[in-house]
Amino acid sequence: MKKISVVVTVCLMLLTGHLFAQNTNIEITDQQTPMVMWISTNKTTNFVFPYAIKSVDKGSKEVLVQKANDVENVLQVKAAKPGFVETNLTVITSDGQLYSFTLKYADQPPVMNIRFDAKRVEKPAVLFSAKNDNEVAVNRTADIVATKERMINNRKDSKFSIAIRLGGLYIENDVFYFQIELENHSNINYTIDQLRFFIHDLKKSKRTASQEIELTPVQVVGNNKVINANSKQIVVVAIPKFTIPDQKELVIQLLEAQGGRHLLINLKNNQLVASKHL
Structure with missing residues (x-):
């Protein structure tokens, strides 16, 4: 019918x-x-x-x-x-x-x-054009990732009633999707200055300058501007596929604007390659 x-x-x-x-x-x-x-x-x-x-x-x-x-x-x-x-x-x-x-x-x-x-x-x-069509696919996948149940429990950091947690890590069509949980258990709004992803040396000599490789997301889905007081939210960050060289690590860093409540999560290559396929 x-x-x-x-x-x-x-x-x-x-x-x-x-x-x-x-x-x-x-x-x-x-x-x-x-x-x-x-x-x-x-x-x-x-x-x-x-x-x-x-x-x-x-x-x-x-x-x-x-x-x-x-x-x-x-x-x-x-x-x-x-x-x-x-x-x-x-x-x-x-x-x-x-x-x-x-x-x-x-x-x-x-x-x-x-x-x-x-x-x-x-x-x-x-x-749409090829570029826009790819954006649509990434948005769709990010929407799916945002609704997934938490699959990772041991990658988190907290300070002064603010918490960041990697809830899930997925890969689809050569794009990593990081499911980031953000929580604010204080009575003060947390204004986000940056949510950074970069690779740096695991250990460095005092005589050796540390080199950071900044990773640029192709899409960020969710509120990455502010974590309101007494609230929690999920942000999904999509980054083109990469791997982490030996003696280096991936850092996910949350920086507060005009504040000192800065947080970070570290990931090694074995954790990255263990990402789940949707």
């Missing part, structure tokens, strides 16, 4: 009163017809997508759209004037999916927060 189109589903839900709420989740599997949405001048409608927003196109200047501050997957939509002429909105997300909406005016929009679940399709509707 063919699945009913999204627009028909939403209309039926509106008629039966099931969608008249502040929040709703919508799973889109095959959007052949634009979804009808109502917006207002005095209320903001939030569209929450499963992946980062890459492109937005609105059909009229009478519609106001913006990405939420410091958030990549939330689009805020509002009417610039009451009773505007029906128009459209197109959104493309980093997983290559295209969302199409018909926008209409309503003094009291029936839905204020709309969350779209990930599409279950074999291939994306939009094809």
Whole structure:
């Protein structure tokens, strides 16, 4: 049996009163017809997508759209004037999916927060360049790593009620994914200056200068700006594959901005090569 189109589903839900709420989740599997949405001048409608927003196109200047501050997957939509002429909105997300909406005016929009679940399709509707396509794959994998249960328990450091822990280490398509757990058990926010990854000498002579090799992530997923007081969070750092030479180690260093609560984790090559494949 063919699945009913999204627009028909939403209309039926509106008629039966099931969608008249502040929040709703919508799973889109095959959007052949634009979804009808109502917006207002005095209320903001939030569209929450499963992946980062890459492109937005609105059909009229009478519609106001913006990405939420410091958030990549939330689009805020509002009417610039009451009773505007029906128009459209197109959104493309980093997983290559295209969302199409018909926008209409309503003094009291029936839905204020709309969350779209990930599409279950074999291939994306939009094809990015090779560079962007790789970014999409890395983002997808990082999202998966962020939800994994902790697999490493003995790689951690803590000081002054701040803790950093390597919860997991995975490899996929020649990219390492470090699952980093950050905790703040104090009443003071921890502003992150840097979350560094570098290789340096395991031991050095006083006469020999230590050489550090900085590793640059291709992607960081999660909040790597601040650890709020009495909270914990997971950050996933993706770094192209590498190995650690003899007599050297990998250092994961967390530095506090304008503070002294600095932490680090050390890894040797045998721990790196033991990374799990997703």
